[in-house]
Amino acid sequence: MPQSRVRHSGAAASLLISRWERYCRRGSLGNMTSAKTCPGDAPCYHQEMIRDAVATSAAPRAIGPYSQAVVVQGARSIYCSGQIPLDPQTGELVGDGDVRQETHRVMQNLAAVLKAGGASLDAVVKTTIYLTDLRNFAAVNEAYATYFGDAPPARATVQVAALPKGAQVEIDAVAVAA
Numbered sequence: 001m002p003q004s005r006v007r008h009s010g011a012a013a014s015l016l017i018s019r020w021e022r023y024c025r026r027g028s029l030g031n032m033t034s035a036k037t038c039p040g041d042a043p044c045y046h047q048e049m050i051r052d053a054v055a056t057s058a059a060p061r062a063i064g065p066y067s068q069a070v071v072v073q074g075a076r077s078i079y080c081s082g083q084i085p086l087d088p089q090t091g092e093l094v095g096d097g098d099v100r101q102e103t104h105r106v107m108q109n110l111a112a113v114l115k116a117g118g119a120s121l122d123a124v125v126k127t128t129i130y131l132t133d134l135r136n137f138a139a140v141n142e143a144y145a146t147y148f149g150d151a152p153p154a155r156a157t158v159q160v161a162a163l164p165k166g167a168q169v170e171i172d173a174v175a176v177a178a
Helices: 013-025 100-117 134-145
Strands: 050-056 069-073 076-083 124-131 154-159 167-177
Touching: 076 100, 100 134, 100 167, 124 134, 134 154, 134 167
Parallel strands: 124 154
Antiparallel strands: 050 069, 076 167, 124 167
C-alpha cells in the first residue's frame, strides 16, 4: 500500500512499506497512479486490474456458466451482500414465481450495487447462488449466463430452506475493481 495508507506501526510497518515499495518498483501492480481523487478529495491509488479465469483438467470441468477460479492481482475488492428479486422502487418481490425473471431482477440489483461501488458485473470474480429448490438450477443458469462473457466468475450454488420474502433465488458477489 502507499505509505500514507499503512496502518501498522513500528518495525512491522517499515517491513511492509519496504516490501510494498519493492513490489511496486518491479511493476507487479500494473500501472499505478495517484492522478484520481476519491470521495472527500482523499488521494486514490488506481492500478490496472489483472483478472484471469482458471481452467484445469486436473479438477472437474465447470458444469455451468462459471469459472473454476479467478486470479486477481492488485486491485480494490467489493463485497456485495446477497440480493433477492425486489423491485428497488417498490420493495416488492418481482417475477410472479418465475425463477428466470427473479434471477434477472437479482442480477440487475447486483449491477446497480456494483455501479454504486464504482464497478460493474465485469469486475465480479466470485458469486454464491442460494436456491430454495435445486431443480431450478438449469433455469437460473440460463438467466445468469446472459450477464457474463467467456470468462464468468467462480461460483458456488447451494440449496437453502427459505429466503426472505419468499424469493426463490438470492445471489451475492465479490468484485475486484481497478
